[in-house]
Amino acid sequence: MILTTEALGKSFDGLRANNDINFTLKKNRVHALIGPNGAGKTTFVSMLIGRLEPTDGAIWFDGKNVTEMPAHRRVAQGMGYTFQITSVFARLSCHENVALAARRRLGRNRAAVDEAVARALGRVGLGERAEEVAGDLSYGHQRLLEIAMGLASMPRLLILDEPTQGLAESEIAAFKALIRELSSETTILLIEHNMSVVMELADEITVLNFGEILAHGTAAEIHANPAVQAAYLGTETADAED
Structure with missing residues (x-):
């Protein structure tokens, strides 16, 4: 358990x-x-x-x-979690949203963080939208971005x-x-x-x-x-x- x-x-x-x-x-x-x-x-x-x-x-x-x-x-x-109401940072890019979560685990190792971000965004289907501002995404895509943020922390x-x-x-x-x-x-x-x-x-x-x-x-x-x-x-x- x-x-x-x-x-x-x-x-x-x-x-x-x-x-x-x-x-x-x-x-x-x-x-x-x-x-x-x-x-x-x-x-x-x-x-x-x-x-x-x-x-x-x-x-x-x-x-x-x-x-x-x-x-x-x-x-x-x-523990990683996503909320029923999205908690993304609307003015930041998708990449930077996920990077904030990745840095908690990887510190300031930029290469490792960038690799973790790319992998997480790719897994939720947002790999090509990394530089888009999160607030410009549809609600559904913001939910996917939040899942990517959860994945970047490698939760158990x-x-x-x-x-x-x-x-x-x-x-x-x-x-x-x-x-x-x-x-x-x-x-x-x-x-x-x-x-x-x-x-x-x-x-x-x-x-x-x-x-x-x-x-x-x-x-x-x-x-x-x-x-x-x-x-x-x-x-x-x-x-x-x-």
Whole structure:
């Protein structure tokens, strides 16, 4: 296991957003996290990456308790993530956006940084757009740029929050191919509402509902689960979000 949570919970002014979540991520697997609107996915992921402090419970990353570790130290430990809303630097070029992430790992070795940037941009299909200003990209391409920024840090765990939002069908097909390739190199936690993407890519799926784990299993098991059908698959649209 590369990540586990033990009885993880979060309350906001008495409102329970997450409750008693025991969750595991196996190394070099694609694990999808799904759930209806308001299920608590964003809160849960925010605790994993250190943006929110849990009310109770613990988070372990690669055998180390990181519950109280700040977000930047988790990145240094090997966690990478993209946000549901893009966090690129709009006035910088695509190259420089990715270089900022690469320098955290490689320091000021310019040749190594440039090589890492070129490789990351190429993998997401933006290799020929390296010098374009990030703010001039479409929303979908900004999402791809953010994934390239995550890849440049060579994470052992890559958390992708709604990565296909804003992508065209052809770009989604390329994204699926990228995830298949990456899964041999790193662990991927995918938070995604496009169920065709989830069902095709995920080795395991965890379903959250009302801040608790409703179900866990393979794509086939989740698709056939009556409780999941009632809570999510039969009613949710592909573009809803927490």
